[in-house]
Amino acid sequence: MPKLLTGAEIVFKCLEDQKVNHIFGYPGGAVLPIYDELKNHPSIKHILVRHEQGAGHAAEGYARSTGKPGVVLVTSGPGATNVVTALTDAYMDSVPMVCISGQVPTHLIGTDAFQECDTTGITRPCTKHNWLVKDINELSDVMHEAFKVATTGRPGPVLIDIPKDIQFAKAKYKKPKKDKKLNGKSHNKFSANEIDQLINLINKAKKPIIYSGGGVINSGPKASEALRKFVELTGFPITSTLQGLGAYPGDDNQFLGMLGMHGTYEANNAMHDCDLLINIGARFDDRITGKIDDFSPNSKKVHIDIDPSSINKIIKVDLAIVGDVTKVIDKVNRTIVKNGNGKSNKPNIAKWWEQIQKWRNKNSLNFINSEDSIKPQHAVQRLYELTKNKDTYVTTEVGQHQMWAAQHYKFNKPNRWMTSGGLGTMGYGLPAAVGVQVAHPEKLVIDIAGEASVLMTMQEMSTAVQYNLPIKIFILNNQYMGMVRQWQELLHEKNYSESYSEALPDFMKMADAYGCLGIKADDPSELDEKIQEMVDYNGPVIFDCHVDPNENCFPMIPSGKPHNQMILGPNDQEENKIKGKGKALV
Amino acid sequence: MPKSKSAYSTPSIKQKSDTYIFVVWVDNEAGVLARVVGLFSGRGYNIESLAVAEVDAVKNISRITIVTTGTPQVIDQIRLQLTKLVPVHKVGEFKRDDKDVIFKEMALFKIVGKKNKIEKCLNACKKFNPVVLDETKSSAVIQITALRREIDKMSKKLKPLGLISTSRTGAVAMTRGAKIFN
Numbered sequence: 098m099p100k101l102l103t104g105a106e107i108v109f110k111c112l113e114d115q116k117v118n119h120i121f122g123y124p125g126g127a128v129l130p131i132y133d134e135l136k137n138h139p140s141i142k143h144i145l146v147r148h149e150q151g152a153g154h155a156a157e158g159y160a161r162s163t164g165k166p167g168v169v170l171v172t173s174g175p176g177a178t179n180v181v182t183a184l185t186d187a188y189m190d191s192v193p194m195v196c197i198s199g200q201v202p203t204h205l206i207g208t209d210a211f212q213e214c215d216t217t218g219i220t221r222p223c224t225k226h227n228w229l230v231k232d233i234n235e236l237s238d239v240m241h242e243a244f245k246v247a248t249t250g251r252p253g254p255v256l257i258d259i260p261k262d263i264q265f266a267k268a269k270y271k272k273p274k275k276d277k278k279l280n281g282k283s284h285n286k287f288s289a290n291e292i293d294q295l296i297n298l299i300n301k302a303k304k305p306i307i308y309s310g311g312g313v314i315n316s317g318p319k320a321s322e323a324l325r326k327f328v329e330l331t332g333f334p335i336t337s338t339l340q341g342l343g344a345y346p347g348d349d350n351q352f353l354g355m356l357g358m359h360g361t362y363e364a365n366n367a368m369h370d371c372d373l374l375i376n377i378g379a380r381f382d383d384r385i386t387g388k389i390d391d392f393s394p395n396s397k398k399v400h401i402d403i404d405p406s407s408i409n410k411i412i413k414v415d416l417a418i419v420g421d422v423t424k425v426i427d428k429v430n431r432t433i434v435k436n437g438n439g440k441s442n443k444p445n446i447a448k449w450w451e452q453i454q455k456w457r458n459k460n461s462l463n464f465i466n467s468e469d470s471i472k473p474q475h476a477v478q479r480l481y482e483l484t485k486n487k488d489t490y491v492t493t494e495v496g497q498h499q500m501w502a503a504q505h506y507k508f509n510k511p512n513r514w515m516t517s518g519g520l521g522t523m524g525y526g527l528p529a530a531v532g533v534q535v536a537h538p539e540k541l542v543i544d545i546a547g548e549a550s551v552l553m554t555m556q557e558m559s560t561a562v563q564y565n566l567p568i569k570i571f572i573l574n575n576q577y578m579g580m581v582r583q584w585q586e587l588l589h590e591k592n593y594s595e596s597y598s599e600a601l602p603d604f605m606k607m608a609d610a611y612g613c614l615g616i617k618a619d620d621p622s623e624l625d626e627k628i629q630e631m632v633d634y635n636g637p638v639i640f641d642c643h644v645d646p647n648e649n650c651f652p653m654i655p656s657g658k659p660h661n662q663m664i665l666g667p668n669d670q671e672e673n674k675i676k677g678k679g680k681a682l683v
Numbered sequence: 684m685p686k687s688k689s690a691y692s693t694p695s696i697k698q699k700s701d702t703y704i705f706v707v708w709v710d711n712e713a714g715v716l717a718r719v720v721g722l723f724s725g726r727g728y729n730i731e732s733l734a735v736a737e738v739d740a741v742k743n744i745s746r747i748t749i750v751t752t753g754t755p756q757v758i759d760q761i762r763l764q765l766t767k768l769v770p771v772h773k774v775g776e777f778k779r780d781d782k783d784v785i786f787k788e789m790a791l792f793k794i795v796g797k798k799n800k801i802e803k804c805l806n807a808c809k810k811f812n813p814v815v816l817d818e819t820k821s822s823a824v825i826q827i828t829a830l831r832r833e834i835d836k837m838s839k840k841l842k843p844l845g846l847i848s849t850s851r852t853g854a855v856a857m858t859r860g861a862k863i864f865n
Contacts, residue, residue, distance in 0.1 A: 221718060222725050226769040229713065246769060406763035409756060 111240035125172025127199030130264035153183020158532030174212030189519025193252035233266035302373035311340030312378015347507030362461035391659030494550030497579035524553030604641035619643035698754035732853030796845030
């Protein structure tokens with residue numbers, strides 16, 4: 098007779114067999130049996146957060162920087178509802194995450210018991226799948242299945258709701274099944290014919306562009322290698338979405354920078370004028386496409402994605418290849434090499450590169466620097482220059498600072514850039530940095546933040562201090578919700594309704610209160626020295642960088658305009674005005 | 684209305700909407716219907732009718748039949764999104780005017796009135812296999828099976844003859860001939 102284990106023991110057995118080393122959580126009544134069991138499992142380290150949303154974002158940061166699923170443990174009721182934002186964020190950005198929530202005992206479910214909520218009901222639309230375990234005999238299978246669902250196909254969050262009595266009940270433990278029966282949810286059956294069609298399009302293209310996305314990162318480091326080889330073999334220009342940054346080296350000459358609403362002039366114009374668009378692991382998000390009717394009007398479009406429902410969802414494509422990016426691009430590369438015989442269509446696209454160079458000469462990320470006040474773009478550039486020789490991990494909050502970070506911080510490796518793209522969650526960056534630092538204790542981890550965003554999850558500084566996680570919170574403090582202010586300036590006649598933050602806290606005192614180092618900078622001449630001080634300090638830092646409050650984030654595709662009609666920076670002559678109905682629909 | 688100038692408007696080339704029937708095989712487990720229905724409401728798809736019941740007690744499989752309308756692009760998305768759900772095994776999809784597929788709905792009519800009125804009702808329903816499920820001196824419950832629009836027509840027709848209550852199912856579907864849905 099095999100030994101019977103309690104539900105709590107089974108949870109940890111599963112976590113051990115799934116090779117989980119860290120969980121992010123917060124205890125409460127309905128998960129106490131699991132917390133009681135924690136002490137018996139030294140290989141699993143629990144990181145105590147200060148709010149369950151922080152646990153979720155930390156797990157996301159952990160997952161995005163390692164490729165492993167992030168694991169979250171929360172209690173019933175408010176514990177579960179607090180983690181909903183992070184689950185939704187992970188769902189939108191395809192981050193693998195396993196959330197275990199406690200639930201009131203089965204006999205109390207549906208009675209409005211203390212700290213009861215319909216957790217599986219609430220999280221159903223923001224998880225890939227969720228389970229309410231009402232039978233202890235199903236617990237091990239559900240746990241293993243949860244990890245499988247979270248990590249296979251297009252990754253995403255899952256949730257397992259475990260009532261308290263199930264955590265006490267006893268059953269046999271079942272190991273994960275070896276067989277890879279994926280219930281038809283993982284797709285990797287592209288055909289040689291599709292690859293040949295793609296090669297054919299590549300050979301014929303005169304104005305091609307590669308548009309890569311987060312799918313390349315999710316497919317693993319090998320995908321980035323394959324992508325680099327593909328770009329090298331074809332000689333094609335490449336642009337990237339926000340989530341895809343780092344898959345291709347940001348300082349390479351073939352890289353046109355980020356595309357989309359705040360993308361570069363060359364990337365967006367190339368997208369508009371191209372005759373072949375190869376989308377690798379991106380999803381034609383609305384911040385990328387701009388006006389759908391005028392999106393890349395003259396191109397053949399190819400879409401490589403692991404999720405069949407991404408194909409033709411927004412943009413009709415001419416060739417769809419459903420599969421894992423690594424596998425598809427590897428196959429394409431091998432075919433190109435095999436067919437090659439020194440033949441290449443690089444001469445065909447020489448003209449195209451000339452055109453791209455002309456767009457590049459606009460220098461669309463340019464800004465007017467100042468000696469009196471720190472320009473936020475300048476701050477990010479200096480931060481990049483002073484940290485680029487370290488293997489730096491960067492997280493962000495959401496807003497202007499996020500876009501400036503994406504524009505001016507150049508990433509050379511995948512999994513180094515963690516940002517909330519799909520959901521756009523202010524308050525993501527600080528807890529995400531906690532998660533990244535837990536996974537990479539020796540690396541430099543910086544949260545490029547805005548003062549409004551960072552206040553939403555500031556409490557996680559306590560977590561950083563508790564575990565001695567030397568995260569650097571680099572706040573571009575402009576006293577406004579900058580992106581809101583920018584839109585109000587451009588779209589709402591400068592009516593800055595509720596976007597100015599009065600009564601901001603003194604971040605120096607705040608750092609002091611949390612027990613970390615505070616650094617303040619408001620003079621451009623001292624910036625480098627202070628950034629260096631932050632980088633050199635062995636411990637968590639809050640860096641309060643006072644920047645010009647009126648700076649706007651350019652370039653920008655305004656509403657009502659396709660890719661080729663961007664507003665450039667203050668140097669741009671043609672002031673594009675946004676009027677009428679467009680305003681309501683941005 | 685002036686043409687939208689927004690960067691994020693829908694394409695101006697509107698495709699035509701058609702009515703489709705989706706047949707979805709799912710694990711008969713708690714919450715599965717909520718997942719399917721939640722997908723429709725969450726993504727703004729329309730549900731015209733819905734029928735669901737367990738069809739295989741051994742394998743624990745339920746069959747959900749959903750009638751919906753949408754452009755070809757939306758219909759594609761519905762199929763692909765449904766297929767992504769973990770408890771969904773397979774998804775079939777048919778145009779409502781597909782000649783190779785039988786669609787049927789069932790309706791129960793309660794008629795209150797004298798014998799001759801009820802006779803008239805039965806007569807009117809003759810084409811749709813009427814079955815009298817309950818009869819008293821002054822009332823009857825009649826069951827018919829027919830297409831949605833036929834039932835619509837019948838309930839209109841029976842109103843003046845004493846129809847006081849109608850209960851109807853969603854459509855269910857089955858292919859003609861020896862073929863099955865795979």
